[in-house]
Amino acid sequence: MNVHDAVSVLRRRWYVALTLLVVAGVLLVGVNKSVAKKYQVTSTISLLASRQATEGTASQPGTHNPFLNYDSSLNATADFLVRRLDSPADGLILQGDGVTEAYSAALAAAAVGPFITLTVTGANPAHVSASMNTLLTFTKKQLTDIQTQAGVPPAAMINSIVVVAPGPPTPQNKSRTQALLGVGVGGLVLVFLGTFMADNLLNARRRRAGRAARAGVEAPAADGAAPDVAASAEDGDSQEADEAWSTVLAGPHESRE
Secondary structure, three states, X not given: OOHHHHXXXXXXXXXXXXXXXXXXXXXHHHHHXXXXXXXXXXXXXXXXXXXXXXXXXXXXXXXXXXHHOOOHHHHHHHHHHHHHHOOHHHXXXXXXXXXXXXXXXXXXXXXXXXXXXXXXXXXXXXXXXXXXXXXXXXXXXXXXXXXXXXXXXXXXXXXXXXXXXXXXXXXXXXXXXXXXXXXXXXXXXXXXXXXXXXXHHHHHHHHHHHHHHHHHHHHHHHHHHHHHHHHHHHHHHHHHHHHHHHHHHHHHXXXXX
């Protein structure tokens, strides 16, 4: 089937295509209303060397600048903290603190250093911002609790600082757009396939009806031809019988002549 045939089918069965197009439009509107609009807030924190490492000691003077003390231990601590935040136990604690949206904690991509990116995604922009503030406070508390459980003295504890403050919630239309595109493409496929299937069914029904009509016309003609042949045969036999009887009755008189 080429493009011309496809256009011909759509023009011939326009009412089927229009009906299916309306159904696809209704589905598209339904998906648009059912898929909630999502908002997202992100923030980035960095771990800093302890006060003891920054200030130094009598034998080893410090730099007095925490940004000059990024060693490998900070990266390991950041990885540990991310795993702790993403654990189911911390998820339940955050849910109890009011963070009902989806959140994530991950090491910052392509970053050389102890940088952690926090993300909160939800349908209510105001609540998403509030949940991000809760998550930041909780992250700082978890960093302190981990070191306290390990018996680290306060002066030697690793600290944290917010590098990128939370911004206003930004709309996330990717999943919504994908859902609408999926329904739209599926609706167009439904229109074309449904129209072609309806055209094939209607054409098949029309062919069956045509064959039935031709068979109905030919049957009476065939039934009417048989009596005519029989009648002709009977007329012929009667005529031959009459001629035979005439010969018999004429007798020998006609024979002598």
